[in-house]
Amino acid sequence: MNEPLLRAEDLTYAVDGRTIIDGVSLRIEASERVAVMGPSGSGKSTLFTLLAGLATPAAGRVLLRGEPVGESGRQEISYVFQGYGLVSLLTAAENIEVALRAAGRAPEHARRLAADALDMVGLTPFADHLIEELSGGQQQRTAVALALARRPGLLLADEPTAEQDSGNRDLVLKGLLAETERGAALVIATHDPDVAARCDRTLTLRAGRLAPPETLPETRTEAPAD
């Protein structure tokens, strides 16, 4: 079988002796759109940190293009954190430019990519506002813009529409889904069935375990045309 973009094998993770992720295995192919659903506390954010290589599993492994996720993951994976992960005393544009320059982009290129990404999520008028001056929803869209601007191979987005009204939710989704058109994979944690319906398939976590696919009749939903 061909090596997928991302492969997780039998991941287990525990905190203070309590198992949070329990034997999770999955494959994500390039261009795939995968929703991860499950009750609050079922382990979605924890699973994402393992997939991104930001936490080390107690057992199991994560492979990105067949290699252990690690330094290559930091280059190739964009992660929209639930808490956004922005610097509050920099502007929206600066947050993105700094990240892109740290990743080796030339200043002018970083500026252009940041402006394009902020435009995509409707934040051009707020590009020069400090993060601490923005609403929660605007901060969340800045975090999405940052993830898009990095042009990742894999986008892990943890409830990226949770703070959005329906218009901005569609804008965020359009931006994230567009990344899959150029070959990136999108894995999106969500409580919103409408968001999941825009994905190719849905994985369901319950108490740290993936529900078996055969019990999920709604797993393969074709994404409607944009």
Ligand SMILES: Nc1ncnc2c1ncn2[C@@H]1O[C@H](COP(=O)(O)OP(=O)(O)OP(=O)(O)O)[C@@H](O)[C@H]1O
């Ligand atoms: N560092 C930690 N220390 C203690 N408990 C933790 C830690 N990280 C996660 N947990 C626990 O692990 C469980 C899963 O948390 P997680 O945030 O992954 O769930 P989630 O499915 O993303 O929830 P939500 O939908 O509310 O965002 C929770 O019970 C949480 O309290």
